[in-house]
Amino acid sequence: MEHIKVSSKSSPSSVAGAIAGMIKDGHNVSMQCVGAGAVNQAVKAIAIARGFLAPNGIELAAIPAFADIVIDGEKRTAIQISVVTFEIGSTTLDVSTVPTDRT
Numbered sequence: 001m002e003h004i005k006v007s008s009k010s011s012p013s014s015v016a017g018a019i020a021g022m023i024k025d026g027h028n029v030s031m032q033c034v035g036a037g038a039v040n041q042a043v044k045a046i047a048i049a050r051g052f053l054a055p056n057g058i059e060l061a062a063i064p065a066f067a068d069i070v071i072d073g074e075k076r077t078a079i080q081i082s083v084v085t086f087e088i089g090s091t092t093l094d095v096s097t098v099p100t101d102r103t
Contacts, residue, residue: 016047019060061086
């Protein structure tokens with residue numbers, strides 16, 4: 001699965017557009033963030049994307065997890081945020097595509 005890499009300098013509106021586009025195309029969405037600033041931008045992007053998708057009856061939920069990654073040969077711990085969808089009015093949330101390991 002490809003990850004959207006979010007940094008503290010990422011535009012939340014641009015990331016939100018990517019999230020909404022991937023969801024509309026039927027793709028799973030996973031974001032990878034290193035640092036508090038990056039997580040902040042990712043959470044804002046999810047809120048914006050929710051506003052894009054809610055009028056179409058699509059609701060979002062975010063599931064955070066830790067992920068061990070390598071950047072420039074250095075091991076780092078990232079926050080991986082999986083974004084899952086469900087229909088507004090539904091009481092069922094499909095989390096079958098959410099990764100459960102630290103990869």
